[in-house]
Ligand SMILES: Nc1ncnc2c1ncn2[C@@H]1O[C@H](COP(=O)(O)OP(=O)(O)O)[C@@H](O)[C@H]1O
């Protein structure tokens with residue numbers, strides 16, 4: 001759930017609200033799932049052949065509309081979902097939205113989840129399947145002020161700096177394990193960027209393409225340590241679905257992914273065409289910041305050499321590496337016996 | 348909860364067994380409700396099979412609580428300290444503020460509505476500010492605990508003092524008591540039963556307040572308070588640990604509540620109906 | 624003996640228009656027992672409160688003279704109800720006036736204990752008011768009123784709520800204490816026999832507006848059980864009854880005239 005903490009940082013919404021909501025939402029989901037039929041399973045499939053009515057599906061985001069979801073909004077804006085016979089409702093989320101649980105239980109057909117969540121939830125009976133990895137390189141990072149004394153994550157970790165970082169996230173465990181004996185003091189990110197701006201925290205977890213941009217635009221120069229470069233590189237922003245829905249409606253899933261791929265190709269090529277619509281949905285981030293963010297994230301979504309139809313594709317080896325890392329971190333009990341069940345690259 | 352209160356002290360030792368029996372009898376209904384709830388919960392998990400990731404069974408929660416007992420015990424201790432600290436602050440400030448308001452009709456008219464409004468400001472909305480003001484660490488959780496629990500104390504103090512028997516106030520007047528004497532020797536003890544009620548409410552709230560403070564401002568590490576354990580467990584999808592931590596918080600709250608009730612009972616049992 | 628209390632033409636009208644007293648006049652000799660008797664609502668309590676300094680007349684004067692050589696008279700009042708602090712035991716209730724006057728603890732405890740003995744409660748000092756009977760509570764209240772050694776003791780229907788035997792005991796107690804401590808006592812009652820028994824002087828009051836309509840001097844020296852059964856006692860009671868009945872009858876007329 002690498003996105004969770006970011007709400008507070010870029011929008012200033014108190015993490016405590018989000019956390020409290022998270023607990024409430026998780027309980028609500030549990031009750032709904034326990035008491036009612038999952039919504040996705042009651043939907044009749046469109047009859048094959050005849051001109052079908054568009055198939056209504058929902059995509060639950062785990063964050064506000066931002067460039068990290070650019071391809072989704074591009075597909076929406078250009079009618080790519082409709083062309084595939086889908087009527088997609090994109091639902092904005094917040095830090096506490098339990099997207100993984102909602103998706104696994106079928107309350108929404110598609111949800112944005114962290115790669116680590118796909119694995120951990122599966123171990124608890126929530127059969128998520130990854131369909132589309134928005135970032136080929138994880139955008140997770142740790143930012144410090146440009147004039148901070150630390151030259152690496154290792155140096156930072158050995159210091160007694162106060163670091164705004166959500167305990168429980170696998171990458172925090174990863175850093176603790178990689179840099180043992182660290183003296184950093186971890187605090188929640190619920191105060192938003194204010195604590196970082198004021199210097200109450202000296203380092204802050206971030207999306208490389210988001211918070212640092214906001215800081216630079218505010219005139220605060222920062223440096224960012226990439227976690228991917230540091231060796232922890234999961235599919236951080238993954239579109240997932242429930243195994244049951246995939247089994248029943250493989251065609252719809254494939255159509256959805258096709259539209260996404262095309263949407264992302266278009267967004268990568270011309271983000272400025274789509275950002276105004278996204279900015280309208282999210283008053284918390286300026287259009288200028290979105291344009292910069294889109295530029296910064298380009299190579300993380302599509303590293304140089306990525307073919308247009310390779311955006312979002314996932315590799316077995318990457319999932320396996322993540323599973324092994326999570327087992328080492330104690331977050332996962334065992335590497336899934338069949339890694340291929342964990343994700344599905346639509347043709 | 349008052350059903351669990353111990354009966355009046357018996358004067359003759361021969362009555363002790365019946366007292367014990369009465370205490371036992373008082374404990375039966377809540378105990379039965381708890382057992383029934385757990386059974387219903389387990390039954391629902393068996394019947395609907397929502398999946399461990401949505402709703403763990405009581406057995407899974409119990410297993411997790413046992414496996415994580417060291418973590419939870421430390422968390423309970425840390426959160427309990429913050430809650431107790433915040434509660435103590437709130438008790439002191441609440442009684443003092445309530446007394447001041449009770450002493451002056453003008454202040455009461457002017458400030459009490461504002462105090463009531465403050466009470467309605469959602470704590471979660473100001474919790475991030477607390478971090479800015481108090482810094483990271485225990486100060487924020489203590490402040491947060493104090494903020495949620497101060498109002499019931501203030502209100503109950505004000506209420507109790509304003510209800511001071513007019514006849515006794517007049518008596519103190521004929522005895523030429525000073526204002527402070529009247530407060531300390533008459534109004535405060537008179538309001539004590541009401542204050543104790545407010546303190547009991549505050550004791551439960553203080554734990555919630557401490558946890559909200561921890562959500563935004565506590566240090567995470569080898570020894571994390573309940574709020575951090577809940578946050579981490581949520582992020583790790585360890586639903587059963589979330590439940591175990593929430594139950595731990597409830598235990599801490601109940602312990603504080605029980606402690607305050609017991610102290611109140613000791614203070615009041617001899618002369619006030621609510622003490623017996 | 625000079626007068627300890629002088630009330631001249633006192634008027635007290637409350638904000639709601641009730642005239643509790645108008646033209647009330649009386650005087651009480653030092654060391655004597657004065658009784659105010661009258662139907663309820665005739666201003667007895669109001670007059671007593673004025674004497675205690677809890678209220679002030681709108682017109683006329685009411686004064687309590689200090690004994691020679693002292694600044695202000697020490698006045699104690701015991702109310703209709705005991706008004707004890709429920710969380711304090713009997714001893715600490717009695718010691719309260721001394722405590723408020725910052726008398727040292729050892730001293731005030733000794734004096735409070737002495738007073739409790741005087742009212743016959745030497746063994747009940749550690750009991751809380753809730754553990755005492757109504758009569759015992761009233762004795763504690765009187766001990767508290769006496770602990771400051773007042774020169775004037777004001778009693779507002781102190782024994783009205785008690786059974787007759789207890790009331791007789793407490794009446795005798797008051798007379799004895801008066802003699803031992805040399806106080807002036809003003810006793811308010813609506814019981815005619817009590818008025819006849821206790822009063823060196825008995826003032827009959829009438830309502831609307833409250834005023835003194837007659838003063839008696841029963842003239843009993845020794846008071847005891849035999850007196851209560853004697854014909855002269857019966858005669859005073861009959862006299863009092865008659866003039867009280869008159870006071871009641873006079874009431875509406877007086878009201879019209881006022
Ligand atoms: N504070 C007050 N405000 C208005 N009326 C009062 C007040 N106190 C007494 N009274 C009225 O004054 C009259 C005399 O009262 P009180 O002195 O208590 O009579 P008593 O003691 O003889 O029964 C009554 O009519 C009573 O209702």
Ligand SMILES: [Mg+2]
Pocket residue numbers: 667668
């Ligand atoms: Mg009266």
